[in-house]
Amino acid sequence: MGRTILNWKSFxxxxxxxxxxxxxxxxLPRFYTYIIALMFVTGLLAMSLNIVVGHGGLFQFxxxxxxxxxxxxxxxxxxxxxxxxxxxxxxxxxVAAVIGLVIGLFCVRLTRLYFGMLQISLxxxxxxxxxxxxxxxxxxDGIHGIPMPPFLSSLTSSYYFILIVMAIxxxxxxxxFKSPFGTTLLAIRDxxxxxxxxxxxxxxxxxxxxxxxxxxxxxxxxxxxxLERSVFPDLLFWVLSLEIFIMCLLGGWFTFLGxxxxxxxxxxxxxxxGIYTEYWTLILGIILILLIFFLPEGVMxxxxxxxxxxxxxxxxxxxx
Amino acid sequence: xxKVEGVEKSFGEFMAVNGADLTVGKGELVAxxxxxxxxxxxxxxxxxxxLKPDRGRIVFRGEEIASIPxxxxxxxxxxxxxQIVNIFPRLTVFGNVQVAxxxxxxxxxxxxxxxxxxxxxxxxxxxxxxxxxxxxxNTAGSLSHGDQRILEIAxxxxxxxxxxxxxxxxxxxxxxxxxxxxxxxxxxxxxxxxTILFCEHDMDVVFRIARSIMVMHQGRTLIQGKPQQxxxxxxxxxxxxxxx
Numbered sequence: 403m404g405r406t407i408l409n410w411k412s413f414x415x416x417x418x419x420x421x422x423x424x425x426x427x428x429x430l431p432r433f434y435t436y437i438i439a440l441m442f443v444t445g446l447l448a449m450s451l452n453i454v455v456g457h458g459g460l461f462q463f464x465x466x467x468x469x470x471x472x473x474x475x476x477x478x479x480x481x482x483x484x485x486x487x488x489x490x491x492x493x494x495x496x497v498a499a500v501i502g503l504v505i506g507l508f509c510v511r512l513t514r515l516y517f518g519m520l521q522i523s524l525x526x527x528x529x530x531x532x533x534x535x536x537x538x539x540x541x542x543d544g545i546h547g548i549p550m551p552p553f554l555s556s557l558t559s560s561y562y563f564i565l566i567v568m569a570i571x572x573x574x575x576x577x578x579f580k581s582p583f584g585t586t587l588l589a590i591r592d593x594x595x596x597x598x599x600x601x602x603x604x605x606x607x608x609x610x611x612x613x614x615x616x617x618x619x620x621x622x623x624x625x626x627x628x629l630e631r632s633v634f635p636d637l638l639f640w641v642l643s644l645e646i647f648i649m650c651l652l653g654g655w656f657t658f659l660g661x662x663x664x665x666x667x668x669x670x671x672x673x674x675x676g677i678y679t680e681y682w683t684l685i686l687g688i689i690l691i692l693l694i695f696f697l698p699e700g701v702m703x704x705x706x707x708x709x710x711x712x713x714x715x716x717x718x719x720x721x722x
Numbered sequence: 723x724x725k726v727e728g729v730e731k732s733f734g735e736f737m738a739v740n741g742a743d744l745t746v747g748k749g750e751l752v753a754x755x756x757x758x759x760x761x762x763x764x765x766x767x768x769x770x771x772x773l774k775p776d777r778g779r780i781v782f783r784g785e786e787i788a789s790i791p792x793x794x795x796x797x798x799x800x801x802x803x804x805q806i807v808n809i810f811p812r813l814t815v816f817g818n819v820q821v822a823x824x825x826x827x828x829x830x831x832x833x834x835x836x837x838x839x840x841x842x843x844x845x846x847x848x849x850x851x852x853x854x855x856x857x858x859x860n861t862a863g864s865l866s867h868g869d870q871r872i873l874e875i876a877x878x879x880x881x882x883x884x885x886x887x888x889x890x891x892x893x894x895x896x897x898x899x900x901x902x903x904x905x906x907x908x909x910x911x912x913x914x915x916x917t918i919l920f921c922e923h924d925m926d927v928v929f930r931i932a933r934s935i936m937v938m939h940q941g942r943t944l945i946q947g948k949p950q951q952x953x954x955x956x957x958x959x960x961x962x963x964x965x966x
Binding site: 577578580581582583584585586588589591592593595596597598599600601602603604607610656 | 770771791793796797801802804808810812817818820821822824825829830831832833834835838877878880881
């Protein structure tokens with residue numbers, strides 16, 4: 403076979419992109435630095451959802467609940483306690499993962515659409531709690547002006563912090579994706595019944611995937627707070643969940659980096675079309691219709707199909 | 723090795739399996755035959771845990787396995803193929819078998835180790851012995867029907883089973899493909915010392931290669947015996963020719 407595990411040549415473009423992103427902030431206006439940082443956060447969020455949706459084949463319909471729960475946990479730890487930042491930084495994604503575990507325990511007992519329905523209900527429950535519990539979560543006002551330590555005080559330093567944490571998270575997600583766990587997850591997506599017949603405990607595996615995905619959604623939630631210094635109930639509203647889902651579809655949910663691309667497209671649409679019209683979702687709707695007809699595998703899926711033979715070996719394409 | 727006693731399973735009012743008995747000895751090649759709707763597939767699903775029996779006992783190597791989930795049954799050494807092609811269509815042929823081998827090696831939960839280099843030797847050996855090695859990097863969904871059927875068996879072999887259960891391994895195959903496949907299966911049984919339980923509609927094939935044949939009719943076991951005994955049994959003749 404003669405295939406090496408890590409082809410360093412395929413990492414060169416990624417390394418180049420990373421270096422470009424490193425030198426960008428001084429060259430760009432503040433606004434663009436902020437938008438790119440927001441793309442990182444949203445991209446990580448979409449990538450975390452795709453662990454269970456694209457790779458796991460689960461209808462994780464309320465992913466924002468975990469993102470928001472983590473953001474709120476982080477915000478509450480920073481504003482209501484005197485605990486150091488790093489504790490909040492670790493605790494918040496863990497809280498998201500624990501909520502993911504509890505909700506997942508119920509959900510993996512159900513199949514497909516019912517899984518999605520139950521998740522919307524349980525996730526909305528969390529939203530309702532946050533929305534109603536005024537004296538603790540600030541209700542629909544949210545929490546604003548969350549204090550950040552000096553090393554995160556400027557936008558540029560937040561940008562670097564977000565970039566580095568995101569890059570580490572993506573690398574870890576990539577490792578998981580290429581591990582036996584990830585391969586088995588793909589097999590479960592393709593055919594859960596057959597997986598049981600080859601000795602795989604499908605439910606436990608799916609549950610583990612949900613916990614991993616919600617943990618990374620939690621990381622994105624923390625990064626959001628670092629960037630925005632505020633939290634509000636919309637972070638756990640189902641509309642955002644739908645948007646994350648669309649990002650995965652838009653970018654290409656059977657590819658690795660597709661959801662990231664989808665997130666970048668969504669953020670740019672909202673920002674730049676949003677300047678001209680309040681109805682930017684209308685444009686999004688049209689793009690989605692075109693997507694379904696012309697690019698059913700998503701933008702990244704299309705690009706890989708078109709230029710993939712030069713980038714990845716046959717194996718890479720076969721699996722993704 | 724495997725003993726099925728008085729197993730029953732109904733779907734609503736319909737008794738799909740209504741008193742099935744089966745004995746499979748170590749190293750044997752046992753066939754289950756019967757007209758369409760006799761309950762063969764249901765019986766196999768009961769043995770490998772996709773279904774739970776309403777009544778009766780299924781004992782594998784001295785242990786009752788009638789109420790444990792399929793993945794546990796697989797870990798105890800029973801692997802199966804399905805009557806309707808049941809593979810991982812988006813994975814490569816190699817990946818299909820590799821998933822089973824990784825599961826067999828209890829490494830499905832390994833998180834931070836590339837899967838690419840794992841279980842390669844075992845997987846390639848299986849693909850080679852079934853003649854799929856040239857297509858190892860094709861996407862499984864793009865294979866011909868006949869090759870997908872062979873892949874079914876390859877996945878089952880990935881679990882290195884003690885007992886291999888094949889549900890109509892040649893369904894949808896041409897007569898030539900059928901005899902080639904059955905030859906392959908017989909070869910496997912000898913080479914690996916496998917115990918194989920299968921069902922098959924081609925009677926010629928069954929009587930040629932099976933050591934022991936169990937006949938099902940309307941969910942019930944009519945007889946299990948050597949091909950000669952089965953051939954001469956009157957009840958079997960009636961079941962196949964219709965009652966006059």
